[in-house]
Structures are given as structure tokens and as C-alpha cells.
Amino acid sequence: MSQIIRRIGTPPNARGSVSGTNCPDIFELSDGRFAVIGTDVTAEFDAQLPADASRADYERIVVVTRETLIHAKGDIPDA
Template sequence: MRRIGSTPAERGSVGANNCPDVVERDDGDFFVIGKLHLLTAPEAERMNELGASIGEGESLVLVPRDCILAAAKQLVFEGVAGPGGT
């Protein structure tokens, strides 16, 4: 496993209860650490309009924008194949 993007501390998160993060598994899938989020009615309506749904066994996780942007920046820099070229 490896962290994608900057560390929570580098993004200004401090403490054990405020550590959003993105971690790549060895198989190329990702763990995303964030806050569990219960959709409001307007959010659920908008998600439906977008064709997005939360399936059985899935959870909606709220991740701060800076965390996702840091991860995306690293992934774009590395290209599709990633650091190992696979």
C-alpha cells in the first residue's frame, strides 16, 4: 500500500479525528478515508439526477476537496500506469 497525495498533516489536518486520506492498495484499488455522510433530501435528488446511486454494501464518504486534488495531482503526474508501470 501507499499514500496518494499529501499527508493529512501537510494539508493542515491535525488530530486522530481529522485525517482524510487516499491510500492505494497493492491491487491498484483505493481506500478513501473521510467522514460518513448521510444525504440530505436535496443532495439525494441531485445524485439521482446525475445517475449516481449508493448500492447495497456501499457507503457515502465525504472527503475534503484538498485531499482529492492532492491525490489527483499525484495520479496525473504518474500517468495511468502508476509508479510500477503496471
Template sequence: MTSHLGRNAARASSIKRRLDNAPDRRRCLSGNTCPGIYELHSGKFAVVGTDRTKELRHLLACGEDQCIVVLPRHTLVWAKANIPDA
């Protein structure tokens, strides 16, 4: 049985909604390999893209526990209308 705190932590890190268009509505060959931007129940965002940490770390500040993810332009453009102002 999961504790109350465990359930709350799991919900906080779960996906609330996808901010960009679903894979079937855009230029994506497979729903399993599409980049995306997601809002989590915690209010944070999760990004699925191509890891370019090795190539870009020398140009950008990136902590050891972080990675640099690159998205196709259209992914962010489609998500723009769904990203809250505050």
C-alpha cells in the same frame, strides 16, 4: 500459519501508498482523524472521509453495501498529482 492464498489476499487489500500529503504536511490536527486517499496493492483505492450516505443517498446512486464519503477539496487537490492516468 497463513496459507499462500491468504497472504496474497491480505497483500492485495493492504495499503501500497498514500496519495495525498501526510497529515503532518497539511491542515490536520491529528493524524488519526485526517481524511485521505490510499492506493491498495490490488490497484483499487481506499478513501477515508466523512460518511454522508444518509444525507446524499437520495441524490446519488449508492448500493446497500456502499457508502458516500465526502472529502475536503484540498485532500483531492493534493492527491491529484499522484493519481495514475491509467
């Protein structure tokens, strides 16, 4: 079973979250995958996916803020 090994980017409270909780976040997993906490927008965007994109029934489309991804950019490995 994979485990969270580190946060990618800065914690929510460092990005201005008042409570530091319930905010978008990105984590690197021990198997090399990434876990994302974001807003589930599957119902809104599923029909808008390009013709060459699809998702499995167990997958969801999630949104994270631009700020979350920009703060994570420096921590994302090149390979």
C-alpha cells in the same frame, strides 16, 4: 486480500492537521483500487444521487475535503 501500498497525496499533518489524525486520506491498494477515509454522508446525499447513479447496500457515500483531493491529484496515475 488487498493491502495498502501507498498514500495518495500528502499526509494530514502536512495539510495542516494539528494532531495529524482523524483526517480525510486516500490510499492506493495493491489490486489497483483506492481506499478513502472520509465523512460518511450517505444519509444526507443518497436521495440526491443522479438518476444514472446508485450504490449497493454495502457502499457508502463519503466526503473528503477539496484540499485532500487537490493534494492527491499529482499522485493519481493516468492509467
